[in-house]
Amino acid sequence: MTEFFNNIDLDAFWLNILVGGFFFILSIPLAIIIIPYYTIRRLKRKNKKFIVRKVSSVIQEICEFLNASPFKDKELNKHQLAIYTSKEDLKNYRFIGLINLNVFNQITFPKIVLVVAEKIQGLPIDDGFELIKNEKNRIMLLREKLEKIIEIHSLHIDEKTISNISEVCLEIRSFEITFEYNYGIDDLIEKGLTKRNGIFGIMDLAKLHEKILILFKSLLIPKDFETEITLNE
Known part of the structure; x- marks a missing residue:
């Protein structure tokens, strides 16, 4: 050694x-x-096909939500937006959805806030409360659908998209909690001791519609999707 x-x-x-x-x-x-x-x-x-399919599912859920919206306006809804997968992949090329909103027009975002707020505030308080209550149920259902998609299929959706969807879901949940304050005087209303003199959550709901449109636009920007804009007749 x-x-x-x-x-x-x-x-x-x-x-x-x-x-x-x-x-x-x-x-x-x-x-x-x-x-x-x-x-x-x-x-x-390798998973591109699955990624496109899962994001398409999110787009379709938002399309369904927007198309059933009670908040309509001649200026806001003058365009029709058709969404397809990219023609670069002709084998899997298909139609995704159709909405009467042009999210590529920047005026759409502040306009939706005004339309939602003015629609509710322009109604008698009880009617406005029924409208926002129905909309709360619709938007809560949208949240549950989006959460289910990103929970089950997160491996096939990129982190940025998951983060954007999750942020909107959290905002919806925050609105749901705020809305519950509207039920604080229901006992007194039922006894005839008072009347509803205001509605909690109107601007929260209006801003939520804007955030949903911003999310919707962000999903359409990648080259995996193509859009066609036409004027509504």
Whole structure:
């Protein structure tokens, strides 16, 4: 053993240590950044068909919600927007949905806030309360559908889209809680001791419609989808 250490080539030994250390350090970013990046990229390409299908499901749910909306306006609804998957993938090319709103027109977002707020505030209080109550039930159902989609199919939806959908779902839940304050005087109303003199959550609901439209637009921007805008006759 002593003879082995006496005959060892220290220069070659330290050279091997330096070279090995250099390649070890060089491999760290490769293992941490480059390999995972290309692995995830490859998985996304492989799952592209599923990603498009799952995002299409979200788009269709929002289309259904918007088309059943009681908040209509001649200016707001003068355009019709048809949505398709990209023609670049002709094999899977298909129609997704149709709405009477042009989310690519920036005026649509502040306009929907005004239409919702003015519609409710323009009604007698009891009628306005019934309208916002029905809308609360509709928007709560939308939240449940969106949460189910991202819960079951999150592996096939990118993180940014999941984050955007989750944020809207949280805003809807916040509105639901705020709306419950409307029931605070129901006992007194039933006894005839008071009348409803205001409605909680009108502007929250109006802003929610704007946020849903912003989410809807963000889903259409990727090149996986194409749109066609026409004037309503």
